[in-house]
Each structure stands twice: as C-alpha cells, then as structure tokens.
Amino acid sequence: MKLLRYGALGAEKPGLLDNAGLLRDLSGHVDDITGDTLDDVTLAKLRALDPADLPIVEGEQRIGACVGNIGKFLCIGLNYSDHAAETGAAIPKHPILFFKANSAIVGPYDDVVMPRGSTHTDWEVELGVVIGKEAKYVSKEDALDYVAGYCIVNDVSERHFQNNLTGQWTKGKSCDTFGPTGPWLVTRDEVGDPQNLNMTCDVNGKRMQTGTTSTMIFTVAEIIEHLSQLFTLHPGDVITTGTPPGVGMGIKPEPIYLKKGDVMDLTIEGLGHQRQNVDQDA
Template sequence: MKLVRYGAAGSEKPALVDSAGQLRDLSAHVTDITGETLGDAVLDRLRAIDPESLPIVEGDPRIGACVGKIGKFLCIGLNYSDHAAETGADIPKHPILFFKANSAIVGPYDDVVMPRGSTHTDWECELGVVIGKTAKYVSKADALDYVAGYCIVNDVSERHFQTQLTGQWTKGKSCDTFGPTGPWLVTRDEVPDPQALGMSLDVNGQRMQTGNTATMIFTVAEIIEHLSQLFTLHPGDVISTGTPPGVGMGIKPDPVYLKKGDVMELRIDGLGTQRQKVSQDD
C-alpha cells in the first residue's frame, strides 16, 4: 500500500495510490497519515478498503511529506562504506546519529531553499524508515516488525555549516526545506527486503549518485536495534539511513555544490521519485 498526503502545506489530506497510479482520498477513514494511524491494526483496515470505492483526487495537487506530525527525525551518517571513503572518514564502529530539525521537512516536490550566504549546499539520497509502533530494547531479529513503511528522504546538507561552524552536524542539516520526504509511504509488506533497493540521484539530468541499500554498513534492523537500546522510538518517528557515494563534497579534485536553479531528481526502487528545484534566500 502506498500512502500519500496531498494539499497545501499544513492542511494536507490522506490518500492512497491505486493500481493505476491515481490518488484516492482516505479522509472518510483517517484524518491524516501520522504516528496515530501507522499501527498494524489501522494499516490492515486501510488495506482492506477497495480503492475503487474511494473518491478520486482531482487535478494535480501538491504532495506533502508522506508522514505528518513527525516525532523524531533521526539520521545516520557515513552508513555506506564507499561514501565514507569518498569523504575520507573511517568506517564507524557504531551508527553515527544526528538529528534533523522537523522544521526542515517539506514535500518531495517542494523547492529546496538554500539559506542566506550558503555556498556549500549538497545532496544526499537516502532510504527513510518510518516507525509504526513503540520500540524499546528491540532485537535485530524483531526490528523490522516495528516498521510501518519506507520512503525517500533527501538529506540536504550545507557542508560549511556542518563542518566549519563549531558544534554538531545538525547545524548544516536542519536548514528550512532541507528534509524533502516522500512522495509515498510504502508499507513494509510491499518492501520484503529493505537491503535490496537500488537508488539514484541526478542533478540537472546528470547522474551523481548510484547505489544500493545492500552496501549499508549497518542494516535497517541493526539501526533500529541500536537506537532502541538508547531511547524509545515512537510511531511516526523517521530514520534516514545514510547515503551512497556521489555527493558533491566527495567530487575530486574540486567539490561541486548546488546553485540557484539546479534541479535534483531522486529515485529508490518501489518508493517513487522526488524532484526539487533549488532557490536561495536573499
């Protein structure tokens, strides 16, 4: 099942994608796609609905982030060995964790707006994992049972803010619009193996990133196990699991960064596509 939120920012409505690719409104069944509606019981109820019985969403509405009222926006750094190598970093012994401010979250086709003075804004195509039920002290063997579904995340990063402003990576990861999420929340029953998903990112039509979740250092299950030993994961929390090689800062000999007017296009097998145009605050 592919769940979607559509409409103006802050007023999104829930929908699902039918077999023909049309949006079908779910407002009569749930008020939104949030942590409150991501448990197995509610998802099973939605899955049992005949899509043909749902109203078609007319026109070409804006698509919002596929999860509303996201709790924690957790990100894993340097989780692909070849990406760690391109940045000159050592392979981490444990998942590297940083947080992205929820105010960074936007829809998958919304503009990415570089902050004032930014010259080092970069792209990162990532697999997003959406938690569906409360997870505390979870084992790797059971970890995927706590997943509601998967989505695409663009972990947009301002590298100067991230590495040169004293403090945590969060400074360069949390700028407004730096968290495009969606378009779909694909429920876990449609993603039998989250470690076998091809992914790519283009900038202005040029392929920059090509990868596969099979090359993650820490698998989705290992990440959930690790994080749940440290703190409780709640329904509606999102984990962005790291990016493959091909980011702008890793290009040799001269890194390449985004500029006003650039267009990013992201794809992950079975999870749809994203497209963002880049603009910049004055």
C-alpha cells in the first residue's frame, strides 16, 4: 500500500496511490497520514478498502511529505562502508546519530533552497524508515514489526556548516528544505526485505550515486534496536539510514557541490522517485 499526502503546504490531505497509478482520496477514512494513523489496526482497515471505491483526485497536485506531524527526524551517519571510505572516515562501532530539524521537511518535488552564502551543499539519497508503534527496548529480531513503512529521504547537507561551524552535524543538516521526504510511504508488507533495495541519485541527469541497502553497516533492525535502548521511538518518527557512495564531497580530485539551477533525481526500488530543483536564498 502506497500512502501519500497531497495539497498545499500545511494543508495536505491523505491519499492512496492505486495499482494503476491513480491518486485516490482517503479523507473519508483518516484525517491525515500521521503517527496517529500508522498503527497496524488502522493500516489493516485502509488495506481492506477497495481503491476503486475511493474518489479519484483530479488535476495536478503538489505532493507533500508522506508523513505529517513527524515527531523525531532521526538520522544515521556513515552507515555504508563504501561511503565511509570515500569520506576518509573510520567504520563506526555504533550507529552515528544526529537529528535533522523538522523545519527542514518538505515534499519530494519541492525546491531545495540553499541558505545564504552556501557553497558546499550536497546530496544524499537515503532509505527512510517510518515508525508505526511505540518502540522501547526492542530486539533486532522483533524490530521490523515496529515499522509502518518506508520512503525516500534526500538528506541534503551543507558540508561547510556541518564540518566547520563547530558542534554537531545538525548545523549542516537542518537548513530549511533540506529534508525532502516521500513521495509515498510504502507499507512494510509491500516492501519486504529493506536490506535489498537498489538506490540512485542523479544530478543534472548524471548518475552520481548507485548503491544498495545491502551494504549498510547497521541494518534497519539493528538501528531500531540500538535507538530504542536509548529513548522511546514513537509512531510517526522517521529514521533516515545513511547514504551510499557518490556524494559531492567525496568526488576526486575536487569535490562538486550543488549550485542554483541544478536538478536532483532520486530513486529507491519500489519507493518511487523524487526530483528537486535547487535555488538559493538571496
């Protein structure tokens, strides 16, 4: 099941993408796609609906972030061995955790706007994990039962802010629009094994990242286990799980960074496609 949110920013409505690729309205069944509607019982009720009975949403629609009212936006860094190698970083012994401000969250086709003075903004295609029920002290064997579904996240990163402004990575990760999320939340039953998904990122039509979630250092289940030992994961929390190699920072002999007018295209197998035009604050 592919769940999404459509409409103007801040006024999104819940929707479902049917097997024919038609957008169907879910407003008669749920108020929104949020942590309040991602439990197994509610998802089972939505799954039991006949999409043909749902109203078709006509006309071109803005697609918003696939989850509304995200609680925590949790990010795992350096979680692909080949990405760690391209950045010259050691393989971490435990998942590296940082937070992305919720004000960074935008839709999958919204513009990414670089902040004033930015010259080191970078792309990162990542698998996003959406929590569906409260998780505390869970084991990796049970961890995937706590997942509502999966989505694409572009963990846009300003590397100078991230590495040179003193402090945590959050400074370079949390700029406005630096968290395109969606287009769909694909429920876990449809995704199957989250450790067997191909992923790509193109910039201006050139393939920059090609990877697979099979090369994660810490699996989705291990990440959930680890985080749930530290604090409670709540329904609607999003965990973005790291990026494969091919980021601009790692290009040799000279890094390449985004500039105004660039276009990013991101895909993850079964989870759809994102596209963002790059702009810059004056």
